[in-house]
Amino acid sequence: MASVSGAQPTGTEVPPASPPAQSQSQATNALSSAWCSRTPAMTVQQQARLLRFASLVQAELNRQAPGSSTLISRSGLDLARFQIRYSHAALAWQNERGDWLTRQLYYACEEGRPRVYDQGVAGFVLGGNDPELSYIALLTLPEAPGRALRDAALDRPRAVGLLAARYSANAYAFSLAYQNCNQWLAELLAVAWAPLREEGPELRAQAQRWLAQAGYAPTPVAVDSHWLMLASAFIPLVHLNDHPEEDRYARRLRVSLPASLEAFARQQAPGSERVEICQNGRQAVIHRGWTPVAEGCVPGPGDEVVALD
Numbered sequence: 001m002a003s004v005s006g007a008q009p010t011g012t013e014v015p016p017a018s019p020p021a022q023s024q025s026q027a028t029n030a031l032s033s034a035w036c037s038r039t040p041a042m043t044v045q046q047q048a049r050l051l052r053f054a055s056l057v058q059a060e061l062n063r064q065a066p067g068s069s070t071l072i073s074r075s076g077l078d079l080a081r082f083q084i085r086y087s088h089a090a091l092a093w094q095n096e097r098g099d100w101l102t103r104q105l106y107y108a109c110e111e112g113r114p115r116v117y118d119q120g121v122a123g124f125v126l127g128g129n130d131p132e133l134s135y136i137a138l139l140t141l142p143e144a145p146g147r148a149l150r151d152a153a154l155d156r157p158r159a160v161g162l163l164a165a166r167y168s169a170n171a172y173a174f175s176l177a178y179q180n181c182n183q184w185l186a187e188l189l190a191v192a193w194a195p196l197r198e199e200g201p202e203l204r205a206q207a208q209r210w211l212a213q214a215g216y217a218p219t220p221v222a223v224d225s226h227w228l229m230l231a232s233a234f235i236p237l238v239h240l241n242d243h244p245e246e247d248r249y250a251r252r253l254r255v256s257l258p259a260s261l262e263a264f265a266r267q268q269a270p271g272s273e274r275v276e277i278c279q280n281g282r283q284a285v286i287h288r289g290w291t292p293v294a295e296g297c298v299p300g301p302g303d304e305v306v307a308l309d
Helices: 026-036 044-061 120-128 144-153 157-159 181-192 202-213 227-232 244-248 260-270
Strands: 012-014 069-074 086-092 100-108 113-122 134-140 219-222 252-255 271-277 284-286 304-307
Touching: 044 120, 044 134, 044 271, 044 284, 069 120, 069 144, 069 157, 086 144, 086 181, 086 260, 100 134, 100 181, 113 120, 113 244, 134 260, 144 157, 157 181, 181 202, 181 219, 244 252
Parallel strands: none
Antiparallel strands: 012 113, 069 086, 069 134, 086 100, 100 113, 134 271, 219 252, 271 284, 284 304
């Protein structure tokens, strides 16, 4: 339910304050790499369309005030059977040269560890799994909470200090055992918007306590098959032992996903604005507001349509 990186994406790793501890065995690393190193093949035409699509996302970001920050989400893993459109979220921020970057957690398959990574907007957009149907959501925060989130993300010791030692794509949102990319971002929201004083290992625990008290509601993912629950024993990077027993029996796993991040940001920062930008291989659609754009990237009344060919 979050992004993993088999081949190193184009960008820059945010270095840790101290070298990371080795968290997994070589055998587990090899299994994880075999499972997650999947890069979809694209034709030249598909790549050109996606770059045009990325330019529309970049143009939308350029409408934001200098120094602001935006939650950016993309469709990645195909989670349609769970009624989930967006699987991976990051923080889009603008550097001193005016370039927009996305700061995010990736699981680096070949290294067997999570890391915080900066990536350009085009790289982020091209990281989806389906070149013929892509969705990007931008949630722009009001000035004060947006700047606070940007400052927290750029505070290297705290941003990297939030990293868990172990990664799970379906990590339970209120456990310290694992973390997925969206959970790291949820905990970053707590660092930005709450007076957290702890450092080191206690920072994640304090962040999760504040999120729970503030009403953060991780997305309940309904798993429609016992076989899928059992499959976690055989699929690296997917775990169940961090989830409460009642959730496992009910087959409803509470996981941090972009939708839960957006709902919490909207609650904590009234005045946040949302836009979706999608493409279906023929055209892109720019859709503003909190209602979702139609499935298949079909334009509705008031949507802007841009031909990609």
